[in-house]
Amino acid sequence: MGLHHLDYLDELESESIHIFREVAGQFEKPALLFSGGKDSIVLVHLALKAFRPGKFPFPLVHIDTGHNFPEALEFRDSLVKTIDEKLIVSKVEDTIKERRLTEQKGKFASRNQLQTYTLLDTIEENGFDACIGGARRDEEKARAKERIFSVRDEFGQWDPKRQRPELWNIYNGKINKGENVRVFPISNWTELDIWNYIRREKIDLPSIYFAHNREVLEYDGQYVAVSGFIRIDETDIIINKKVRYRTVGDMTCTAAVASNASTIDDIINEITATKTSERGETRIDDKVSEAAMEDRKKNGYF
């Protein structure tokens, strides 16, 4: 590699920092949506590189479904304290009460659909004009087609047929009042890029990303953590298994994978060898239909 040639992680990092600064330059009131998962933790790390020694020109916003892994919440609070930035927590529980929404029923009743209401309310209440998120294009087909600056109408809806062409490194964030832009700075990163970057930058993660013993029930080939948020049936067999999480979402809809990986190196080895995609292996909510993500995005979801 020549003296003036960037390594791929440096190039990805620079592209993401550029996107962060475009948000800061183009919008009045942006926000960074922070889920507590590895991708949003990487976003925070990139934002530090983009804006330090200054403060972030946006708060972190957590749409809290109430179904979190306690380890993820603990990590969130400690991270916010370390970086000394503002955190806004919006609870799906409150939206359910205020709007008298009906919760999903069933074994793995999830608030994944309902969190869109909380997100849209939070955007409106705070007047956010841009929401930065950690979605990646390699995750899912619909995401592969979404722009880095993705304009949503006042209902938060994504219209794939009316996307703005995105040329060179020029991002058009002009919007009308009431609309907002979802911005995805790590669009071009893959799962493996994220892990390699976490290793290189020595980024801390919640402990559940590493192998640990946990009470799980096996359901449809996936391991779901035993918690108060799911219904345990008499026929369920609960086992104690060594697992780790490949993605961290809600306890109701994120499955664990059997693993002995206790270090980042181990995890990278496992991911390099795996034959199942990240969402396929760990997300219970994506399997509903072939176009599950496309439909949710059209309704205002990330």
Next chain:
Amino acid sequence: MDILRFITAGSVDDGKSTLIGRLLYDSKSIMIDQLEAIEKQTKNREAGEIDLALLTDGLRAEREQGITIDVAYKYFSTPKRKFIIADAPGHIQYTRNMVTGASNSDLIIILIDARSGVVEQTRRHSIIASLLNMPQVIVAVNKMDLVDYSQDVYNNIVIEYAELAKALNLNDVSYIPISALKGDNIVEKSSSFTWYDGDSLLHLLENVEVEKAVNLEKARFPIQYVIRPQTEALHDYRGYAGKITSGIFRRGDKVAVLPSGLHSVIKNIEVDGGRQVEEAFAPQSIVLHLEDDIDISRGDVIVQSNEVPETTKELEVLLCWMDNKPLVAGNKYLLQMNSTRVRSVIKDIEFKLDVNSLEKHPAPEKVGLNDIVKAVIKTSQPVVHDSYKALRTSGGAILIDETSNVTVGACMIQ
């Protein structure tokens, strides 16, 4: 390990989706659950073997209609390189998508169906590649299995394309015979071609020089954001944040700030949120500090004092129109280039370019979606720019409709 961004041009009939599917599949970038999903769909369609083309279909709307409506991005990597594929549809009405995909690519793969040779669509894709100044071109002659892997067929296509490439000033062109469906010459060299002594497509992609895409001669640093912590400890801190689009900057360099033309000297260069370095180069994101306290804000461009770009209020551009509403001379638009956004007016439309023949039609009556025209644009403020041919990263601009906020045009400054 580095990154190669490339675009594939060709229609469904040329086997473009199959090629991408094959690259992903043979480089083991497809996971079991994704394969299961397409197997299921293949069965639904009552087709035979797995349809690799389905891997690149994105939205339900597209699958239902069997078309691609937009640019999709796909990723795969080998130990040597990370690849980002811009998958743009090749139908006539989608010039806009190809221009979009090409603007973010360092290389284009032009697919030719061995049975039909260089056709109108090949010409159109090549003209667009030339207009967008693509650094490298790979011509992949596909479906060689359907012409019995004939060397004559291949050679004739190469000869025919070489003439086109010469006429279009496409200098860096490589050729390769393939069969995406059979996997011939995609990842491994195929024994079906006894006469072909070149490399496989993946080998070519892994080894082309990507350095060509980055210009290290002309230093350009558009300011995106000014970092001013305004805390007690950092009271006087004033850092100019941005990404170097081309060239190299060093501590102590004499620089000019455009469009004002004020001069200063680089006091410090910071990366990683505060770490000081001696020099930085494209495409790094950095924070720059200057010796003098001058008024600088977003949209200004810092350059080396001894090599300054043009700063004018009139731009001659090749313009690709991307909106359903027609382009009308005299209309006003916002022009955005890197982090600069100014008001502008279309002063004159000189000619419309026929992207099939390169013919120029002077003073066109109507300019619609997917048309490419030569135009003169007047701006309200001076715009710092280079010619697109000389410097891709500071010669491209977009036009934004002020009433709809939509991106309606892509400009290549002449």
